[in-house]
Amino acid sequence: DSGVTQTPKHLITATGQRVTLRCSPRSGDLSVYWYQQSLDQGLQFLIQYYNGEERAKGNILERFSAQQFPDLHSELNLSSLELGDSALYFCASSGENSGNTIYFGEGSWLTVV
């Protein structure tokens, strides 16, 4: 158990809809990262937050957004969903006590139909 918790584990939704994925980082970790894993694109970095502030942006679409709240949990919002957004979305966290290691949650499986 990495200590990173993601909900929901599985989600099926229709095209055009909006979903929110939730992540609780490891206790004490200030950084949260979101990654997308798809068959054709591999593991893609989406966005990083540090203590509530956006720290770095990767290949995140404009239809996607994220935020980190004062209690350090994070949410990834995906809107106007397309079939191609079907993927496994990972949240990860790191902090001063992780020795430069980034720990991943189990992921949220999103299927867009």
Next chain:
Amino acid sequence: AQSVAQPEDQVKVAEGNPLTVKCTYSVSGNPYLFWYVQYPNRGLQFLLKYITGDNLVKGSYGFEAEFNKSQTSFHLKKPSALVSDSALYFCAVRPPTGRRALTFGSGTRLQVQP
């Protein structure tokens, strides 16, 4: 920008034989290197890392990796493979400064045959 290459999509070994999963990287400055493993329908599990120090690092489940700066490689190894090692393995690099998110390779599927 940093990048990672895993030249083999799949590696097959017999149980009990040594295994190697290859990784090369490109990054400015001294790299932070990682190996993660993904079992079917599971998340990414941290195996081991190289930050500094001894070029041979040991990790979970009997895995080790050798950092070679001149060849910019960080190959994952295990002296004796188990069927239960069959999984998808990812190499990743994290720069020491700047945008510090991990950049992953494309993954190598390890199949250990009984």
